Amino acid sequence: MPAPAPAPAPDGPHLLACDLDQTLIFARKSFRLVSGTAEPEVTLVERIDGVPSAYSTTRALDILARLHRTAVFVPVTTRTLAQYRRIDLGVRPAFAIAANGGHLLVDGEPDPAWAEQVAARLTGTCAPLAEMEALAARLDAAGWARIVRVADGLFVYLVAHSREAIPDLSDVAAEVASAGWSLSTQGRKVYLVPTALTKQAAVAEVARRAGASRVLAAGDSVLDAPMLAAADLAVRPAHGELHEQGWQAPNLTVTTATGLLAAEELLTLLHTWSTSHPEPAR
Template identity: 40%
Template sequence: MIFACDLDQTLIYSRNSMGPIEEDELVPVETYDGDYRSFMTRTANLYLQRLSQNILFVPTTTRIYEQYNRIFGLTEAYSIPSRYAIVSNGGKVLVDGKPDADWEHRVRQAVLAKCAPHLEVKAIFDRLVSEDWVLKDRYCDDLFYSVIVRRDLLPAELMEELESRLRDLGWSSSLQGRKIYLVPDHVSKGSAVRYVKELSGSSFVFAAGDSLLDESMLELADEAMAPNHGELYRKYGVHKHIGFTENSGIRASDEILARLTNRMEVRKAL
């Protein structure tokens, strides 16, 4: 079994995103500039330690490789092994910590052949936004854009308008916290999870994620969950395939991992 799980605001949380929780219930999992930046609950951490001994835990994130490597707590040294990982929103698959060159070549060829050039997409975005709203932008791994914005200034209709403009160009957009992502359709978590499934010979995928960029892998999964604080919940509320948590914030990860643990117990009993 594969457990393909988004990281930020699904499994791990910053202090700004976690919601109310006692300090002694937190386990730090990421450092940056000498500070702890991301955390799990002790409950979720214990669940994942046990689960990762029996299934393939596949961290699946929009973070680029360097950002992913800041997360020290999701490693074999901390009793959470992961032979496979997916970074750059599916643009890279890591096998034993190293990028899979065949997958990366396949992704880049598909983007070049089937998606509009990134500068054309960025020009459309720039025409829709004001300089006052945008704090910083970055073209990540020569694949997609990450734009830090002042979310309080964004017009309510911006994301809908952006999505309609990008659809015919083979790109999509997602608003997560104070970041807008502009991503080619052929850079997807779903495609990367399917590739890992083939590599590993696994037959069942349990997936979890909070944003529209996670939707492709949740649709691929045999069972899927999403926190009720995320972009997916705001869009759907109820979904025929994706189960939403009752808890929000960092407690949502406890609920997701409890469900997966129950699923494992049921499968063992069959």
């Protein structure tokens, strides 16, 4: 285990922990532009097998580039390592977090010491992965799932044929919770993730290593909630899983825009916070 870091200096860097999908980057079907609004200039940030997959506005990426020069920008995602590596935001962050905190990347490469810490934390705190694989197979047998995947040996997710096809999973969520796991639905995806595997734990480790004086965070899903709640200041878009649940926190700001334009708004807010040194809203 690494030795505790000294308390960060008051003038230490700000850390910006930011979710990717549905927070910074979007498939075309998720642009959520208000009817009559002209599509802004967009930049392709991901291809899958050569096919365009995800975009951000050019303005959002310009703001992000400025943030990257003045603060510690940390992409934080539930994507697997391979899925994360498909994304090009035009910057090369010193740190990144993938697989919901399972991977802590330093200069683009996973830190093996962090992986050992994660494995130790999960041991004995939740049912084995094999049990969730069996549960996912049971759900798949109902016919609504198109894909079932194990993500980097850490958690399981299912992709439904459509969001509407996903049945009421309340009973399943209770079963999963009793096993030390959590269930989260994001669009057409249903995630089964150990409760001890969190983005926030990895963000806290990056903040320790970077000597960050303040943590700012952005995200849209239930899996982002601990990270948002722990941040000094946080923002979420006016769409997504947390918005549907009406999730709030004392340190939280909600964008007025949705989709692509929400990304611009939240990045502008993060830039303002990181340069004006506001007091935490607690």
